[in-house]
Amino acid sequence: MAILEILVYPDPRLKQVSTPVEKFDDSLRNFIADLEETMRAGPGGVGIAAPQVGRFERIVIVDVSSKPKIPHHGHLVLINPVVIQHDGWEVGREGCLSVPNYTGNVGRWEQIRLSAQDQWGNACVFEMQGFEARAVQHEMDHLQGLLFLDRLVSRRGSLFKRKVYKPAVTNSNVEKD
Amino acid sequence: MEFMVKNWFMLTLVGQDGPGIVAKLTGVLHAANCNLGEASMTRLGGNFTIMLMVEFEGVAESLEKTIFPVCDSLNLRCHVDLIEGQLHRHVEPDVRISVHGADRAGIVAEATKVLAEAGLNILNLESDVGGTSNAPIYIMHIEGVASKGIEPLKEALAVLDREVDVVTDLSEIEILRG
Known part of the structure; x- marks a missing residue:
């Protein structure tokens, strides 16, 4: 395992579009372990994308489980991820390992349905919302050569509220007439 | 030379x-x-x-x-x-507060006094006077650091809501770092 060097804006390589992963082998999984270690080495990082360390393949890692009181899927390795459905729009504050000492407000879909593969090539589908959905969209932007800087909205007048997560409705808590 | x-x-x-x-x-x-x-x-x-x-x-x-x-x-x-040109040392806010109500003198002083006592360090403040000249309204947005945590700020705003004729709102700023 190794901590990899993170490309920092304005490095032109961050604008490069990444290619799909086709080979799901040990070399891929070793790289993912290094990418993971690199993400954990940064302060407060909840995600990382392969192009941030100069590997231009469609691989992202997201793990927002350290944040209290939000729904999430834990540690996620998403390979060749595609948003297949989205709903809502929300502005929130983002920073990036590749853009030190700056944060800005960015609009993202509030809920997404996502298809991806895991590190063994198995297909999977996730439904996510709020902070986790934001993290995935932030990382997926890197695969397209985009940074949150490319999506900034003005600070002034950008009223936004932190999302309040409603508990999932189940049969037991639906009131019956 | x-x-x-x-x-x-x-x-x-x-x-x-x-x-x-x-x-x-x-x-x-x-x-x-x-x-x-x-x-x-x-x-x-x-x-x-x-x-x-x-x-x-x-x-x-x-x-x-x-x-x-x-x-x-x-x-x-x-x-x-x-x-002193202190660049590259941004302090990030963790709370955003808005206050609005019928415009009158004293809103900023009253609101910021209780917020300062509750530990708010203001990093950014913007305010506008809207409405009409007959019925002006005052709208203020503050971003800052809650040095004593969020709860004292919520309590301070509850007092403002109760005792001063303004509407307040607090939202935590959660910064995503990816």
Whole structure:
């Protein structure tokens, strides 16, 4: 395992579009372990994308489980991820390992349905919302050569509220007439 | 040969707003080999206002001499302060508070007093007067650091809601780092 060097804006390589992963082998999984270690080495990082360390393949890692009181899927390795459905729009504050000492407000879909593969090539589908959905969209932007800087909205007048997560409705808590 | 040290200055300019002020002003600064840092320009009640960090090789008086002609031509009043140019040390806010209500004197003083006592360090404050001249409303947005945590701020705002005729709202700012 190794901590990899993170490309920092304005490095032109961050604008490069990444290619799909086709080979799901040990070399891929070793790289993912290094990418993971690199993400954990940064302060407060909840995600990382392969192009941030100069590997231009469609691989992202997201793990927002350290944040209290939000729904999430834990540690996620998403390979060749595609948003297949989205709903809502929300502005929130983002920073990036590749853009030190700056944060800005960015609009993202509030809920997404996502298809991806895991590190063994198995297909999977996730439904996510709020902070986790934001993290995935932030990382997926890197695969397209985009940074949150490319999506900034003005600070002034950008009223936004932190999302309040409603508990999932189940049969037991639906009131019956 | 005279050896000049580069210094950071804060330029404050105020005057009648009009198109092209920033371009003319920064053109003169660029021609005088100035480097610009962080800036905040906004139109307040029809007035042009800007606070601008300028790195300049020389003393305040030379910088003033450089910009006074363009300020005169644009009818801007100018003030220059020598400052410490603390770049690359952004403090990130963790809370955003909005306050609005019928406009009257004292809203800012009352709100910021209780928030300061509850540990709020204000990083950014913006306010507008909206509504009509007969029924003006005051809207203020504050971003800051909750040095004593969020709960004391919520309690402070609950007191404001109860005792002062304003509506307040607090939302935590969760920064995503990816």
